Amino acid sequence: MAEYVPSPSSWVADQVELYERTNGADGTTLRETGLPVIIVTNKGNKTGAVRKTPLMRVADGSNYVLVASKGGAPQHPVWYHNLKADPNVGIRDIDVVRSMKVREVDDAAERSRLWAIAVEAYPPYQEYQDKTDRQIPVFVAEPV
Numbered sequence: 001m002a003e004y005v006p007s008p009s010s011w012v013a014d015q016v017e018l019y020e021r022t023n024g025a026d027g028t029t030l031r032e033t034g035l036p037v038i039i040v041t042n043k044g045n046k047t048g049a050v051r052k053t054p055l056m057r058v059a060d061g062s063n064y065v066l067v068a069s070k071g072g073a074p075q076h077p078v079w080y081h082n083l084k085a086d087p088n089v090g091i092r093d094i095d096v097v098r099s100m101k102v103r104e105v106d107d108a109a110e111r112s113r114l115w116a117i118a119v120e121a122y123p124p125y126q127e128y129q130d131k132t133d134r135q136i137p138v139f140v141a142e143p144v
Contacts, residue, residue, distance in 0.1 A: 003048040016052045024094030030056065035122060038064060039092040040141075045085035053079045057093065065114045066093055066102065066139040072128030082138055085128040091141055100141040114138050 008011035011031070018027030019039055030037050036057040044051050058065040069078040083089065087102045105111045115138060119125045129136050 002043065002048050002050050005044070005047065005051065007053070008049070009021050012054060015054050019054070019092070020052075027054075028094055030054070033122075040066065040079065041090035041092070042079060042082045043086045043088075045082045051079065051082060053077075055123075056118070056122040058118045060114060060117055060140065062143055064093075064100070064141040065118050066141055067118050067122075067125055068137040068139070069125055069128040072131040072132065072136075074132055076134070076137060083139060085140070088144075089141060100144050102139040102141045105138045105140055110140075111138050114140060 006016065015027050015031075015037075016039055018089040019037075028036055037054040038057045039052050040055050041050060041052050055066055056061070058067065066083070068076050083102050084104070089100050089102055091098055091100050105114055115125075118138065125136070
């Protein structure tokens with residue numbers, strides 16, 4: 001088993017630690033928004049280390065929608081590259097941890113449907129898309 005390397009961003013590392021330490025009793029919402037998050041565990045594409053990232057909880061039945069927005073920055077978040085290199089992830093939703101496999105959504109109709117679900121769950125996603133020239137990637141995580 002690879003070693004877990006916390007995020008260099010202190011708020012991310014702190015939230016993951018709180019979420020996991022309390023088994024989902026605390027740390028389950030995005031900072032000031034109060035909106036729910038999940039923890040996505042993946043393998044670093046360069047280091048092979050275990051990485052954990054809180055992402056907005058966007059559910060589509062038994063699947064999750066992962067939006068690589070990085071707040072509308074011009075480049076993809078690091079975890080995007082990790083998921084492209086290894087699609088096997090763990091997703092913690094409060095106290096339930098499941099093994100899942102992700103795929104980037106390329107089909108326009110499927111992406112449009114999932115994007116609408118994501119924006120409904122977290123409206124700033126549309127603002128992020130509006131302020132960047134890149135198309136924000138959307139992944140779907142499905143149970144294995």
